[in-house]
Amino acid sequence: MDWNRMGDALYDGKVDEVAALTKQALDKGHTAQEVLNQGLLMGIDKVGKDFKADLLFLPEVLRSGKAMHAGMDVLKPLLSESEGTALGTFVIGTVKGDLHDIGKNLVGMMLSGVGMEVVDLGIDAPADKFAEAIKEHHPQIVGMSALLTTTMDEMETTIQALKDAGLRDKVKIMVGGAPVTQDFAEKIGADGYAYDAVSAVDLARVWLQS
Amino acid sequence: MDTNYHAHQTPQFRVLSDRQIEKLYEATLECLNRTGVRVLNAEARELLLEAGARVDGMRVHIPPYVIQDAVAANPRSFTLWGRDDEHRIQVAPDQVYFGPGPTCTHFVDPQSGQRRKTQRRDPGLTARVCDALDNIDYVMSLGLISDVTSSLAPVYEFAEMIANTGKPVLPWAYSTQNVSDIHQIALAIAGSEKTLRQRPLFALFSTFQPPLVHTDEDVANVLWAADHDVPIVYLGGGSAGATAPVTAAGTLVISLAGALSGLAIIQLKKRGTAVCIGSVPQPMDLRTGRPSYGAPEMSLYSAAMSDISRYLRVPFMGTAGASEDKGLGLQAAIESTLQVILSGLSGATLVHDVGFLDCADIGSLEMLVMTDEIIAMSRCIMRGIEVSDDSLMLDLIDRVGPAGHFMAEEETASRCRAEIWAPKLMDRNGWDGWKAAGSQTMKDRIQARLHEILAAHEPPPLPKQVAERIESILQQAEAREEAQEAKG
Numbered sequence: 001m002d003w004n005r006m007g008d009a010l011y012d013g014k015v016d017e018v019a020a021l022t023k024q025a026l027d028k029g030h031t032a033q034e035v036l037n038q039g040l041l042m043g044i045d046k047v048g049k050d051f052k053a054d055l056l057f058l059p060e061v062l063r064s065g066k067a068m069h070a071g072m073d074v075l076k077p078l079l080s081e082s083e084g085t086a087l088g089t090f091v092i093g094t095v096k097g098d099l100h101d102i103g104k105n106l107v108g109m110m111l112s113g114v115g116m117e118v119v120d121l122g123i124d125a126p127a128d129k130f131a132e133a134i135k136e137h138h139p140q141i142v143g144m145s146a147l148l149t150t151t152m153d154e155m156e157t158t159i160q161a162l163k164d165a166g167l168r169d170k171v172k173i174m175v176g177g178a179p180v181t182q183d184f185a186e187k188i189g190a191d192g193y194a195y196d197a198v199s200a201v202d203l204a205r206v207w208l209q210s
Numbered sequence: 211m212d213t214n215y216h217a218h219q220t221p222q223f224r225v226l227s228d229r230q231i232e233k234l235y236e237a238t239l240e241c242l243n244r245t246g247v248r249v250l251n252a253e254a255r256e257l258l259l260e261a262g263a264r265v266d267g268m269r270v271h272i273p274p275y276v277i278q279d280a281v282a283a284n285p286r287s288f289t290l291w292g293r294d295d296e297h298r299i300q301v302a303p304d305q306v307y308f309g310p311g312p313t314c315t316h317f318v319d320p321q322s323g324q325r326r327k328t329q330r331r332d333p334g335l336t337a338r339v340c341d342a343l344d345n346i347d348y349v350m351s352l353g354l355i356s357d358v359t360s361s362l363a364p365v366y367e368f369a370e371m372i373a374n375t376g377k378p379v380l381p382w383a384y385s386t387q388n389v390s391d392i393h394q395i396a397l398a399i400a401g402s403e404k405t406l407r408q409r410p411l412f413a414l415f416s417t418f419q420p421p422l423v424h425t426d427e428d429v430a431n432v433l434w435a436a437d438h439d440v441p442i443v444y445l446g447g448g449s450a451g452a453t454a455p456v457t458a459a460g461t462l463v464i465s466l467a468g469a470l471s472g473l474a475i476i477q478l479k480k481r482g483t484a485v486c487i488g489s490v491p492q493p494m495d496l497r498t499g500r501p502s503y504g505a506p507e508m509s510l511y512s513a514a515m516s517d518i519s520r521y522l523r524v525p526f527m528g529t530a531g532a533s534e535d536k537g538l539g540l541q542a543a544i545e546s547t548l549q550v551i552l553s554g555l556s557g558a559t560l561v562h563d564v565g566f567l568d569c570a571d572i573g574s575l576e577m578l579v580m581t582d583e584i585i586a587m588s589r590c591i592m593r594g595i596e597v598s599d600d601s602l603m604l605d606l607i608d609r610v611g612p613a614g615h616f617m618a619e620e621e622t623a624s625r626c627r628a629e630i631w632a633p634k635l636m637d638r639n640g641w642d643g644w645k646a647a648g649s650q651t652m653k654d655r656i657q658a659r660l661h662e663i664l665a666a667h668e669p670p671p672l673p674k675q676v677a678e679r680i681e682s683i684l685q686q687a688e689a690r691e692e693a694q695e696a697k698g
């Protein structure tokens with residue numbers, strides 16, 4: 001299999017081509033795990049590196065993420081349960097009262113671009129919406145976004161609600177948004193904070209590996 | 211007499227041709243009809259439905275005539291008053307005024323120079339500095355107060371601002387309760403409902419959510435304002451590539467569609483309400499995804515919005531003096547200069563956000579003081595050149611003659627102030643003169659001027675009983691919030 005070709009297609013964000021090449025690789029007898037590791041993950045790693053080196057821009061990275069996803073969709077039924085979720089499920093939403101979603105969307109798209117399953121709760125999401133999502137999707141990580149001073153406290157409220165519902169210990173909680181800080185994250189009992197989408201991805205990966 | 215001759219032509223930065231403006235306007239009308247907008251406020255949906263819009267759940271498809279009607283109903287010109295009559299402004303296309311922006315999470319402490327959370331006194335300091343600066347025409351807070359009951363922050367902001375300036379003030383609000391409190395404060399100053407309606411002391415600043423969403427709260431606020439004859443600024447604006455298509459034209463359609471559908475809601479509520487539409491159309495940054503205030507495209511797109519607004523004869527709020535710099539540095543100076551000159555030359559009516567740093571997250575009085583000087587320079591250019599028999603001065607030239615000089619002539623003395631701008635902050639000394647004056651950098655001079663204003667400038671004082679009335683309005687608001695809190 002020409003993994004380079006797959007990598008290039010991924011790099012260029014060619015959604016259909018990546019899906020086709022993924023099928024082709026399976027037809028040639030490669031295991032789903034091989035295609036994932038040698039093809040998709042290698043390719044997306046280069047995208048990540050080049051983004052950090054300022055060689056790629058956000059919309060290009062997000063396109064590659066979409067292509068990655070197209071490949072994942074082909075592989076998913078074949079990856080065993082544990083392998084399929086090895087990349088993790090991430091529930092993300094903008095907390096109640098807050099309508100800012102550019103940053104939240106970006107974080108979601110980046111996570112999904114590296115192959116994670118992302119459940120987006122949208123904007124203005126109250127605590128029980130997060131609780132429901134945990135029950136329904138069994139995520140490893142829950143992410144909350146807030147851009148307003150008035151809605152930051154809603155993160156604490158949500159964490160408390162998850163505690164009350166007995167769901168807090170089932171997930172790791174990551175918070176972010178312009179006014180949020182590491183100190184604030186610690187104060188409200190979140191597990192972590194990331195100041196931008198790239199560091200959110202990095203932190204999620206660290207958590208999922210441990 | 212020269213025919214078809216203007217002695218005084220002001221320079222203009224025009225981005226769009228007449229035909230391009232029409233095409234953008236028509237595209238916007240099509241977008242509002244075909245795609246429609248999400249209107250999260252029930253009363254507004256009802257108003258639009260009655261006017262002939264198609265309503266499908268929250269989605270409202272607005273036919274062109276509703277928008278065209280609203281444009282026709284909006285006053286082409288209206289007055290905003292300050293506490294002193296001297297500072298009233300005429301909000302109309304082709305008039306250009308500058309002022310700060312609202313709600314920065316952080317503020318540069320004028321004493322320590324450090325970035326910190328915004329405190330209660332900061333909007334008052336901002337107002338005091340604006341009051342003293344010749345080229346700042348109206349006041350916004352530059353900060354979202356962090357150390358008061360958070361749901362009342364906009365009310366405290368207004369109370370602090372109005373006490374510290376004679377210029378018009380543009381507050382914002384979380385809720386109609388906030389707007390009502392702010393209105394009470396303005397009433398305390400105006401003396402009567404009638405006076406306030408005739409001479410509005412403030413315009414409500416409110417935002418829509420790009421792409422194509424009107425939130426429940428913001429719409430409720432502007433409906434309340436329209437009901438009470440409070441002028442309104444309704445602003446939003448797509449971020450190219452994020453909340454709008456990546457193209458400039460697509461971003462302009464998103465910006466205009468949000469603004470004009472908002473205008474329609476307001477005019478349907480009360481025909482003739484004074485509205486200034488606004489937009490901060492900018493590109494998202496390709497690396498961070500943040501809207502880029504400092505981008506040259508922001509000035510280009512805003513100038514295009516000015517062109518369209520002038521064509522519609524609807525006043526427009528533009529943006530300048532807002533940098534991505536993290537402090538008062540070279541980047542701030544470059545970005546502010548470009549923005550001020552282009553928004554001045556393109557004729558945005560209320561240019562806001564002067565004093566912003568770090569993408570609207572830090573308010574800086576130093577930035578405000580520096581930009582005041584930049585505005586002065588750009589106003590000098592906006593003035594253009596008068597070419598008339600009087601200004602050609604051929605008689606004077608003949609009188610002085612070859613090898614003469616003009617410095618001591620009567621005409622020179624009597625007209626020098628009007629003709630030649632004298633900087634307040636820019637240094638033009640020779641080297642020795644500069645050393646003798648303390649070898650100050652631009653930043654030193656900006657800080658010195660800022661501290662001089664903070665120490666010495668006295669805004670028109672509030673009568674004692676008015677100040678007491680405002681204090682009691684704030685206390686009542688606190689008591690109400692407490693009662694609501696207790697209720698759960």
Ligand code: B12
Pocket residue numbers: 092097098099100101102103104106107142143144145146147148149150174175176177178179193194195196197198200312313314315354382417418419420421446447453498499500501568569570571
């Ligand atoms: C764009 C914008 C808007 C748009 C939102 C459009 C949209 N669809 O989201 C509009 C115009 C609608 C808007 C409305 C308002 N806004 Co606003 N807005 C902004 C602005 C300029 C940029 C925000 C943004 O999109 N940034 C770009 C993204 C990419 O960055 P980001 O959101 O920070 O996200 C990154 C990180 O924070 C992190 N991150 C974000 N979420 C998460 C989540 C997780 C789990 C993790 C790990 C990381 C993470 O990763 C992201 C990617 O790198 C900010 C200023 C600023 N500098 O933040 C003000 C700002 C946040 N807004 C502000 C305010 C006050 C308001 C309004 C009340 C009115 C107003 N003044 O405009 C309303 C409130 C509406 C509401 N109820 O929510 C203030 C907030 C003050 C405060 N501390 O409370 C700010 C600071 C600006 C200002 N001076 O007015 N706003």
